[in-house]
Amino acid sequence: MKQTRNSDWLFHLYMAVFLAYMLIPLVIMGGAAFNDSRFPSVLPWKGFTTRWFVELFEDGRMWIAFRNTLLVAVAVVAISVPIGTAGAILINSMSGKWRSAVYALMVAPILTPGAVIGISTLLFWNSTGRAFATLTGQEFSDVSFVFGAGLHLSVIGQASFISAFVMLLVLARLQSFDRGLEEAALDLGASHGQVMRRILLPHLYPAIGAGAAIGFFQSIENFNVTLFTKGPYDTLTVYVFSKVRSGITPTINALALILIGFTLVCAIIYEISRRRAAARARALARR
C-alpha cells in the first residue's frame, strides 16, 4: 500500500527537474542540427536548415566510420557471447576458493579503465608480433596486419570486458535454472549435446539475447579501448571526437540527432514488447 504524503509534491518536482536535466541537453544538441549557423548552437537562432544533414550524407569518412563501427560491434558480439556464456556455466559449477579467484578475474575487466585495457591489448599483441616475426625471420611490418594496431585489436580489447557483462547476465539467469531437468533428461537417455541444446540453452536465451544487445551497444559507444587500439582506422565515436576537436560544424549534431532517433525507436520497440509480455503474463495468471 502506497501512502500519499505532504512531501510527495517535492519528490515529483525533483523527479521532473531530474528528467529535464537528463533530456534537455539532448534536445539542445538535436535542435542545433537545424540551426543555420556555422557553430553548433540553438541560440541565437539563425533560421531553419537541413543542409547539415545533406553535408553529413556526403561525408565519405563518416560512412566508412559507420561501417567500421558496425563490423566491430558484430565481431565483438560474436566473440563475447560464446565466451561469456561458457564462462558463466563454468563458474557456476565451481565452488570455494577457486571460484572467488576466477570470479574476481572475470569481473576485473569491468572495473579496469578502458585506457588500461586498450594499452595493454596493444602492447601484448605488438610484443607477440615482434617475437613471432623474429622467430619466423620476417619483418614486423609483414605480420602487422595480425599483430599491429587495427580494428581487430579493438574487437579483442572490447571483447575482454563485454564478455564479462555477458557472463554476469548469464550467471544471474543460471541461478533460476532447475538442474533436476538436466538430470532427468540424462536419465531418460538424452545425449550431452541434447541436454545442452534442448534444456540449458533455451533457459539461457533471454540472458544471451540481453547480453548480445548490451554488448552491441557497448561496442558502438566504446571510445577508450578503441582509441588506443584502432591504428589508422575510424569508428563513429572516434570520428565524432576528431571532428569536435578539429573545427566542428553542425553535421555532428545531425549525426547525433539520427543516433538519438535510432535509440528512441529501439527504446519504444523494447517498451511495447515489454508491455505485451506483461499483458500476456497477466492473461496467463488469470486463466
Add this chain to the structure above:
Amino acid sequence: MKDLLNRYGIGLTTVFVTLTAFWLLILVVLPNIYLFENSFRPYLPVVDIGGPLDVYSLDNYATFFQSPIHIRVFFGTILFSSVVTVICFVIAYPIAYYLAKVANLSVVPTIFLLLFIPMWVSEVLRSFAWFIILSFNGPLNLTLIGLGVIEDKIRWMTGFRSVIIGLVYTYVLFMLFPLYNAVQSLDTNQIEASEDLGAPWWRTHWRVILPHCKPGIASGAVMVFMLSAGSILVPTLLASTNSRWFTEIIQQWMFESQDWNTGSAYAFLLLILCTVFVSLVMWLFRVKLSDIAK
C-alpha cells in the same frame, strides 16, 4: 568440474574450459602482465630492443615521481573523481528512493524508458552536448542573461568546473540504477515500522534505508569513480589548458611522444589507483566483489 563432465560430457566441457581460458589468459591476464613488464623497460628505437640497453629499471616510474605537474594532475584526478562520485550520489539517492518507494508503479517503466535514452546515447555525444551548452556564446549564458540571473557572460570552461559538470551528467545514471535496485529490495514494512516507532524521516533514511543500500552505494561509487578517473572524452572536450586529467597525460605519452613504455607505467598507475579504490570501497562498505558487479 566433475559435475560439468557428468552433465555435458568431455567434448562440451573442453569447449567451455577452452573459451574461458582463452578469455582470461589471452584477453585479460597476459596483456596486463605485458603492460606491467613493459613499464619497467626503457623506450628504445626498434634496433635496440633486446640489445644491451634493454634492461629493466624503475626509470619510467621515476619520471612520474620526479614531475610535480604529473603528481598534481594524478591527485587532482583522484580528488575531482571523488567529488563527482559524491555529487552523483547526492543527486541520485532521492531519485532512487522516489522511483522505488514513492512513485506510482505505472509511471516507473516510462521514467526508466526516458532515462535509458541518455544512457544509450554515446558518451562522446553527451559531452558534446555540454560543450555546446557551456560555450561562451552558448544557450546557458544566453538563458541566464535573458532571465536576468547574471549580468555578463560566464566563461564556464575554465578550471575543473566544466569537467565536473560533464562527468556528473555522463555518469549519474551509473549511480542511479544500482541505488534503485538496492532501495527497491528493501521491504517497505521496515520503513513503516521505523516511522510507526516515531523515527523522524531523516533517521529512517540514516538507520534503515541507507544501511540496506550499502551494496548499491558501493557498486555505484565504484562505477562512477572508475569511469570518471578513466574518462578521456569529457576532460578532453570540456577542460581548459589549466585543468588536465591523468588520462590526457597517458595519451600524450602514447601518441605525441610515442613512448609506449612510459605510457604503460602511467597506465599501470591508473590501474593501481582503481584497484585501491575498489578494495577501499569493499572494505568500507563490507561488501563482496559479487555485490559490486551486478
